[in-house]
Amino acid sequence: xxxxxxxxxxxxxxxxxxxxxxxxxxxxxxxxxxxxxxxxxxxxxxxxxxxxxxxxxxxxxxxxxxxxxxxxxxxxxxxxxxxxxxxxxxxxxxxxxxxxxxxxxxxxxxxxxxxxxxxxxxxxxxxxxxxxxxxxxxxxxxxxxxxxxxxxxxxxxxxxxxxxxxxxxx
Numbered sequence: 001x002x003x004x005x006x007x008x009x010x011x012x013x014x015x016x017x018x019x020x021x022x023x024x025x026x027x028x029x030x031x032x033x034x035x036x037x038x039x040x041x042x043x044x045x046x047x048x049x050x051x052x053x054x055x056x057x058x059x060x061x062x063x064x065x066x067x068x069x070x071x072x073x074x075x076x077x078x079x080x081x082x083x084x085x086x087x088x089x090x091x092x093x094x095x096x097x098x099x100x101x102x103x104x105x106x107x108x109x110x111x112x113x114x115x116x117x118x119x120x121x122x123x124x125x126x127x128x129x130x131x132x133x134x135x136x137x138x139x140x141x142x143x144x145x146x147x148x149x150x151x152x153x154x155x156x157x158x159x160x161x162x163x164x165x166x167x168x169x170x
Contacts, residue, residue, distance in 0.1 A: 015142045025083055029083070036076075036077050039070070054117075055116075103139040
């Protein structure tokens with residue numbers, strides 16, 4: 001069976017397997033897990049200290065933004081762990097295509113008052129937003145509804161598209 005004859009589900013399964021085995025996945029996984037660890041360390045250390053120095057209103061903003069940050073990072077980590085499970089043979093690629101493993105939308109951005117938040121938190125918010133957007137784009141490309149075009153099933157084209165996504169090109 002040629003790649004152009006693959007069903008949309010089989011094409012997605014192929015994309016999941018290719019991505020899970022790629023260097024792009026390795027780098028994204030390391031980046032995501034390092035950001036989770038860095039965020040946990042910040043929120044338990046410097047962030048706790050920084051939040052105590054804020055006004056009551058800014059402390060509430062800090063609490064809300066730190067909750068959004070941790071929710072976003074939990075979404076990222078969950079998605080990456082599913083991909084790793086496929087890579088390690090702990091999950092079938094077809095199972096990873098189930099909607100319950102899709103990246104969920106995380107709403108909310110730091111408002112104009114975000115400038116009053118500690119620099120450490122703002123930095124983590126920015127980096128997590130950028131990583132979330134890259135992974136969200138990969139998720140849409142891998143699991144988009146509808147017909148999968150031949151370029152999506154070609155492993156070389158698929159990898160090139162993922163690289164362009166990771167480095168900001170479209």
